[in-house]
Amino acid sequence: MLGQTRQRLWVLLAVCLSGLSPRLAAAQDGEAAQTSKTARPTTAAELITVADLAHRLGQYGFAIQALKQAHQTEPEPQKWLAIADAYTQRFLVKGAAYDRLQAITYYDGYLDARPRGPKSEGARRALADLESRDQTVDDEALSKARAAERQKTRLAVTASTMGATVRIDDGRAQKLPLFVFIKPGKHGVVVSAAGYQDHERQLEIAKGFAYGIDAELDPEAAKLSVASTTGAQVHIDGRFVGIAPFDEPIEVEPGKRLLLVTKHGHWPSTQQVTLKRGASHELEVDLTMTGQHLGGILLAAAGGATLFTSVVTGVLSFTNETAAQDSQGTEEGDAALARSEDFRDVSGVTLGVGLGLSLVGGILLVFDEPAVSLSPQGPGQAGATMRVVF
Structure with a gap:
């Protein structure tokens, strides 16, 4: 002891x-x-x-x-x-x-x-x-x-x-x-x-x-490729990441992410996607044009057509006025002068209407910015499909 x-x-x-x-x-x-x-x-x-x-x-x-x-x-x-x-x-x-x-x-x-x-x-x-x-x-x-x-x-x-x-x-x-x-x-x-x-x-x-x-192992980044309407802006969790379509996949932190795809004049697409570690994800998003944007395009097109009509009738008015001057004092000259005045009236009216339609259509197009909802559900939800490649 x-x-x-x-x-x-x-x-x-x-x-x-x-x-x-x-x-x-x-x-x-x-x-x-x-x-x-x-x-x-x-x-x-x-x-x-x-x-x-x-x-x-x-x-x-x-x-x-x-x-x-x-x-x-x-x-x-x-x-x-x-x-x-x-x-x-x-x-x-x-x-x-x-x-x-x-x-x-x-x-x-x-x-x-x-x-x-x-x-x-x-x-x-x-x-x-x-x-x-x-x-x-x-x-x-x-x-x-x-x-x-x-x-x-x-x-x-x-x-x-x-x-x-x-x-x-x-x-x-x-x-x-x-x-x-x-x-x-x-x-x-x-x-x-x-x-x-x-x-x-x-x-x-x-x-x-x-x-x-x-x-402590860090998860591998997920790779995401988004195909959508050309020029659409892609955001992940509120952060801008690129313009669709992507030239090459981008690396994104894996997990549940909120994907937002927007383009002027189209309903935005918001959806929650689950990105897996080390996997490649190919996402296709179809954006739907808004009614306002479509209306703006139609009004602008109608305004353009009306302005073209104004130009054509203006040319016809000038042509008939020239013919009336050449045949002044004759019955044919009087008829040409009357047609010139009619075409001038039509040209003036169509000019005003065309400018008005174009202006309204342009305003609709410029101010067509649909509100963006960060919820993956809603009436503005566009169709989307995703494919995961390991």
């Missing part, structure tokens, strides 16, 4: 020193060079995330090593409790005396730092249970266990994306989460999932450390 107590005191001292000075604790292990930031490209937050998952999946060795490294980077007594819990679980599974002793030591450290912490009662109960188990370990066995634990180099890769896989150094794809021992040195890690951009990481792995990668 004296040897066990002495070992507990030494380990507790090392734990306290690691909380006060990570460099001093590392120097005691003879690995000060490995504590530099370049030796740990993964962050404390990543280590804690993967350590939590490792604990839940029974990967207690990785959880312990990752939590210790995270504590060196960001000292926090709460991490001691998590380390103690991991040692306890591994002890309950394997029954190793070293794990029991380490769990007791870290529970002691947590309770010394947080005697009234929110989880202190649970820590005391766990500590009492471990201390009630009479088990000893000699100094040599303890040293070997500590050295073996320190020399292991581990890598964990996780991702919240369903179906994600990882390739290490261009090896075969492996399902996530992945917990492996890895050789020190440079390694390339690529996390992939269908419909998402690859997450790539280059690691320079130092001996005796745990590395955790919690990959």
Whole structure:
């Protein structure tokens, strides 16, 4: 029991020193060079995330090593409790005396730092249970266990994306989460999932450390092509993206999007479309001309025809007037003069009517701006079809 107590005191001292000075604790292990930031490209937050998952999946060795490294980077007594819990679980599974002793030591450290912490009662109960188990370990066995634990180099890769896989150094794809021992040195890690951009990481792995990668995959953009009335303006979620028809597809963030297609003199088309990650979407939108626009065109056309009539009758009036002057004083000249006056009257009337019709038609065309509804439903909804290509 004296040897066990002495070992507990030494380990507790090392734990306290690691909380006060990570460099001093590392120097005691003879690995000060490995504590530099370049030796740990993964962050404390990543280590804690993967350590939590490792604990839940029974990967207690990785959880312990990752939590210790995270504590060196960001000292926090709460991490001691998590380390103690991991040692306890591994002890309950394997029954190793070293794990029991380490769990007791870290529970002691947590309770010394947080005697009234929110989880202190649970820590005391766990500590009492471990201390009630009479088990000893000699100094040599303890040293070997500590050295073996320190020399292991581990890598964990996780991702919240369903179906994600990882390739290490261009090896075969492996399902996530992945917990492996890895050789020190440079390694390339690529996390992939269908419909998402690859997450790539280059690691320079130092001996005796745990590395955790919690990959956040960005979805691949959807590709959208819109065919519609030439010159129609296309908006997505209120943002102008181009003029139809598109020369080439545009990249759009996947998900549910509100598509708006507008053109002067046509009813706008508004619809909600679901764009899938990495898929190509071909959308055809038929815009319907408004009644006002059609009326404006007809009035303008009628005005143009009437003006043409005015010009023709004006020419006829001038021609007959010339003929009347050439045959002045004759019956034929009088008839030509009468026709000239009739044509002049018709030309004047048609000129006024033509100008009026053209003016009204032009006003209808210029001010034909139908109100745009951002709802995908409504009487102005134009027909549309969409085809998705994977």
